[in-house]
Amino acid sequence: MNKELVAVYSDKSVYHKPIFGTFDGINRPSYDLPQRTTSIIDALQDLKAVTEIEITYPRVFGMPFIYSVHDQGYVEYLKTTSDQVAQKPPILVPEIVNKDTKETVIREYPAFTTPSVFPHGNNPRAKNKEAIKGTYSFDTATPIMANIYEVALEAANTALTGADMIATQNYTLVYSLCRPPGHHAERSKMGSYCYLNNAAIAANYISHQTGSRVGILDIDAHHGNGTQQIFYEDPNVYYASVHGDPETTPPYYSGYVDELGEGPGFGYNTNILLPKGSDNEKFLDALDKLIFLLKQFNPNFLIVSLGFDGFKTDPCKVFTLTTDAYIEAAKRIGKLGLPTLSIQEGGYAVEDLGTNIAAYLKSLKSSHS
């Protein structure tokens, strides 16, 4: 076993620049800022000075690894729509610069597209461009920009590179800096800032390459509806998530306790809900329960869907966690002693993101047995 800690990232991730999501008819700036990438990369470089960490870049894996998780038509839609958006002129948006005088300027933004309608029922005859946009999305917070196919595929390859290292190269601790994040992306739908499900693509790869069981522990403050959906009937991948109560927290439609898996996958899906504003103690208690269940499942590999948006200063305002929660979580995860791939999900408190990731990785490395 190679005990070294490895971080995988791509320089392309910084070019992922979603500008707006549309809420209640208003364009709202996206929280998924490119500064998230630079904050993490800076922290990884600083970490190098105090602990042994190898930094590497993603390899390119073939499309079959993507198509075995996502519907091929959906992935092709991402590509063709990215290409079409690249031909569009910039979007001009009037913005009030002085609330008192109502002085307005016109700002220019790169083109993007979001759905205008969503499927009324599931009618395969609906081939209209607008209908297809709605079919392949579940919200209006997730714009398609000209480079979205390129950056989403790069994030998936970043996850696959990490997956291959723990599955076939004897590495024990790998962190994949995936941006855009992935755990909300369903088999054929983008949403909540996610386009391709990086963690699911990695878990599927490990499961198929090694024929062994994979546990996914999702500690992002939101429910990973996409990961749950993709493995809902799969007994070889156990999805365990702690997240904000869907009554108050996106993606709202999933993440309840009675979602337990189906068919052969029944019993291999666990959701623990916490109320808004939950603190370190509640979060870590929930984590302990999930770790207990994961131990019963006895996986050969672990994937952590690593989101930091439960942090106290995060604009998502779900929990009130401090850095200590992530240090302690890493300690408990490390004690499982499994080959572990941590995949970046959310976390939008840019000032604190790098610090939290460095603290998590340092703690994970020192506690891994």
Ligand SMILES: [Zn+2]
């Ligand atoms: Zn999140």
